[in-house]
Amino acid sequence: MLPQVTTTVSATRQALQTFRAAGRSIGLAPTMGALHAGHVALFKQAKRENDIAVASIFVNPTQFGPGEDFHRYPRPLDADLALCESAGVDLVVHPDVAEIYPAGFETFVEVQDLQKPLCGLSRPIHFRGVATVVLKLLNIVQPDRAYFGQKDAQQVRIIEQMVRDLDVPTQIVISPIVREADGLAMSSRNRYLAPEERRHASVLFRSLEKIREEVERGERQAEKLIAAARHTIQSTPGALIDYVDIVDWRTLRPIDVLAGQVLVAEAVRFGTTRLIDNWRVDL
Amino acid sequence: MLPQVTTTVSATRQALQTFRAAGRSIGLAPTMGALHAGHVALFKQAKRENDIAVASIFVNPTQFGPGEDFHRYPRPLDADLALCESAGVDLVVHPDVAEIYPAGFETFVEVQDLQKPLCGLSRPIHFRGVATVVLKLLNIVQPDRAYFGQKDAQQVRIIEQMVRDLDVPTQIVISPIVREADGLAMSSRNRYLAPEERRHASVLFRSLEKIREEVERGERQAEKLIAAARHTIQSTPGALIDYVDIVDWRTLRPIDVLAGQVLVAEAVRFGTTRLIDNWRVDL
Numbered sequence: 001m002l003p004q005v006t007t008t009v010s011a012t013r014q015a016l017q018t019f020r021a022a023g024r025s026i027g028l029a030p031t032m033g034a035l036h037a038g039h040v041a042l043f044k045q046a047k048r049e050n051d052i053a054v055a056s057i058f059v060n061p062t063q064f065g066p067g068e069d070f071h072r073y074p075r076p077l078d079a080d081l082a083l084c085e086s087a088g089v090d091l092v093v094h095p096d097v098a099e100i101y102p103a104g105f106e107t108f109v110e111v112q113d114l115q116k117p118l119c120g121l122s123r124p125i126h127f128r129g130v131a132t133v134v135l136k137l138l139n140i141v142q143p144d145r146a147y148f149g150q151k152d153a154q155q156v157r158i159i160e161q162m163v164r165d166l167d168v169p170t171q172i173v174i175s176p177i178v179r180e181a182d183g184l185a186m187s188s189r190n191r192y193l194a195p196e197e198r199r200h201a202s203v204l205f206r207s208l209e210k211i212r213e214e215v216e217r218g219e220r221q222a223e224k225l226i227a228a229a230r231h232t233i234q235s236t237p238g239a240l241i242d243y244v245d246i247v248d249w250r251t252l253r254p255i256d257v258l259a260g261q262v263l264v265a266e267a268v269r270f271g272t273t274r275l276i277d278n279w280r281v282d283l
Numbered sequence: 284m285l286p287q288v289t290t291t292v293s294a295t296r297q298a299l300q301t302f303r304a305a306g307r308s309i310g311l312a313p314t315m316g317a318l319h320a321g322h323v324a325l326f327k328q329a330k331r332e333n334d335i336a337v338a339s340i341f342v343n344p345t346q347f348g349p350g351e352d353f354h355r356y357p358r359p360l361d362a363d364l365a366l367c368e369s370a371g372v373d374l375v376v377h378p379d380v381a382e383i384y385p386a387g388f389e390t391f392v393e394v395q396d397l398q399k400p401l402c403g404l405s406r407p408i409h410f411r412g413v414a415t416v417v418l419k420l421l422n423i424v425q426p427d428r429a430y431f432g433q434k435d436a437q438q439v440r441i442i443e444q445m446v447r448d449l450d451v452p453t454q455i456v457i458s459p460i461v462r463e464a465d466g467l468a469m470s471s472r473n474r475y476l477a478p479e480e481r482r483h484a485s486v487l488f489r490s491l492e493k494i495r496e497e498v499e500r501g502e503r504q505a506e507k508l509i510a511a512a513r514h515t516i517q518s519t520p521g522a523l524i525d526y527v528d529i530v531d532w533r534t535l536r537p538i539d540v541l542a543g544q545v546l547v548a549e550a551v552r553f554g555t556t557r558l559i560d561n562w563r564v565d566l
Contacts, residue, residue, distance in 0.1 A: 107444060107448035109390065110393070136449055136450050139452060165388050166418055169425065
């Protein structure tokens, strides 16, 4: 049976009210749809760790800049609902833009420092939109736990910080990156890739693996590790580096010498498609 | 018996957990302490309309600009707790600054347009601080209803908008302005006034009353009404006008002709003390 679908805030609250009153726990996995195995892993974990698993499917306009892919972002709803069903999702929240951003909407949340580096440099309003819509979804569903993929590392760090700073009564759970056979991180945007781009796109993973191997051999100089990864990417046809950075996981600020909680993060363009990947390690 | 006092987020949640699990309703009145009859009215209304009345007392540093009165803001805790007791408050949340803004705090909420006019002109970071701390308090206490005084009109409008925009599951209740015998709106800052300033401070109310009388006689031209009020204030010794504005209640933008939901708002300085007052009317 397909999961129940709600399209309004009030219907969502009503659908969850009886579960909540009965003391049953609720897990939420917010998504933009165009679901893949990475999302399915989130749904299954939400279902495993809670009585009720809720997925939201909402392509959030406020996190897309002008000229980005908001309008062409894939919206294969029937396939998405089938995937939700197969993963054991109980409720799918699927509002339209006017329900989430009614006329006169003007309130935004900003995690001021964490939103600036990495993807924030080329997408200046992106994380303000992400933080705002995630806070709204947490307020609408009021889950005990909310699930996000480590693939969107900066997003995960920002949501963790927002939830802590604003005392949101939801536990944030981070799930590992799910990858294709050649190592390419699962992403809804992978379907934008032309066949040849797709063949070369595993270079993000391969360059991160190279860094991992060097770190395991004892290398701790960020400059050397970044140079090696950049070389690997630059020698790949069609790959254009947006950034390759090594940062402190807590602050997302660059570090010279790898120590403590470290994030190695990359963004690479193939044509008009921008892919991200990362490796997080505790040294 | 004095009400229970909690000073941490976790102790507050724990204190309320049993009430919430038993389905009892919770009303919150957020304050900065230095309580007066206006606050007491909020507490009594919270107690009347809910099973549990919670007051928070927190002088919020992020809503004070540099050079404002954060450090000298009165903090008469014993008298405040006695007033809470007399008003039937069940729980007082009284955290310190490090509990609300721990090291590394960096998340702020902004109601972008409503925060700019009126008091926002002379206090540019004020309402960002107000919105952020109120959202935190709502998340910490998770009340069914939260109570605010109409005296802080722009604050009330901003909180209403924030709660609507972010889908915060709390009902915002606005209580009427409580006044001294001569009409001066109750305010914690009234105690800053020297005796002579205090005598003249009722000019805010008197000028608003003049506007009300003119409106009741049929006057609808904002310019004329503002001029009359400004004249009344300017002829009062020691009174320095910050603003006298007539705005649309929903947008807080100036209107030329009074119609619909109207807010007449004033800010006047006496020495270093800045007082506000307002009259809200539906025409």
